[in-house]
Amino acid sequence: MLHAPDGSITPLQSGTYLEKQFHQSLKKAFNPKRQYQCQSIIFSFSNSEFDTNNIKNQSAQALQIVQGYVHKFFDEAQSVSAVQVDGVGGKLHVHLIINTVKTTGKTIPTSRFTVTKMRSDFNQYMNDNFERITGRQWHNPMEHHQERKDVNNLQTRSAWQQQLKKNIKSIKTEVTNVKDFLTRLAKNGITITERRHGQSWTYHGTIKTAHGPKKISARDFYQRIDPKTGAVLRTRGLGRDYTKESLELYWQKQAQKEAQPEQKYHHHGKEVTNHDRIKQSEGREQLQKVKTLAAEARATTEHHRELQQLTLQQLRAAEAEEKRQQQSIKRQVGQVNLRQSNTRYNQSISEQARLRKRKEERLKAKQRTAQQSRSKDDGPEL
Secondary structure (H helix, E strand, C coil): CCECCCCCECCCCCHHHHHHHHHHHHHHCCCCCCCCCEEEEEEECCCCCCCCCCHHHHHHHHHHHHHHHHHHHCCCCCEEEEEEECCCCCCEEEEEEEECECCCCCECCHHHHCHHHHHHHHHHHHHHHHHHHHCCCCCCHHHHCCCCCCHHHCCCHHHHHHHHHHHHHHHHCCCCCHHHHHHHHHHCCCEEEEECCCCEEEEEEEEEECCEEEEEEEECCEEEECCCCCCEEEEECCCHHHCHHHHHHHHHHHHHHHHCCCCEEEECCEEEEHHHHHHHHHHHHHHHHHHHHHHHHHHHHHHHHHHHHHHHHHHHHHHHHHHHHHHHHHHHHHHHHHHHHHHHHHHHHHHHHHHHHHHHHHHHHHHHHHHHHHHHHHCCCC
């Protein structure tokens, strides 16, 4: 960094110069085998450690603590630290960036940057040096951590969906149109977004988790159907009764009930009111729904059976192909062995013929030698 004539770091720094220095240092310490070239850590202090009443003094102390920790545990690495007091809550915190590649080209093991190890080391450093730097005794704020008060109210996705269904069933009987229905849901913390050009809904809400509030959503109803066979491949969502179409149909029927006067009919000698007929109609619709669900279940089971048969056929075909390949390999090995056996047999016959020929030649040579000896012993003729 640029320094003033008295040797101190000047507050006027050239961004271009610093960027060039950074890239030169990064190029010198680059290691192609290292996936992460640096580690970014944030040290956030509690209000009991630094209450930010004296920002200038406390920020210098926080920076001194972090730099001392880095000097003790990462003295061989390049690092940059910056102290801030912003964000939600305005807590004093220090940003630290450590170069994981040393200037020699060697790397710092990743295990040294595990959160558990760093927290333990930093707590130990705070215990040994906090009072020396700040003049106050340090107490670990995490040791007095209390259990969450809402731990018994934490929800899961399944529990949220069950509660959502109960709310929808209750609210739909108290309103008569979509607008009032959405308004009542919003008061209960449930919002809706439209899909498929307004034909389908997605319900949105918030649940409490161990890590704080979490946004969650669920479709009204969705089915994936095989375009070739028409079989139901997958079913998702709350159910058909929670779709926009189903709710609007429910309100239409309720309006028809209120608009029509109570009429009496005779069916098989029994007196039947209009209300009874509507109940019978709803019963038939419910029965039809049950039949539809049963048909979907049968279609799903049939689809799974077809997939199992197809998998079995593929497995058998693969086994047959493997067996055929093994037989082909055996035949090739047998042919190679036969050729090698024939070659060895031919070589043996050729060798025997050569030996026989050599014996004959030696025998003939002996015979010639014997004849020549006899001729010399008889002497010349007179």
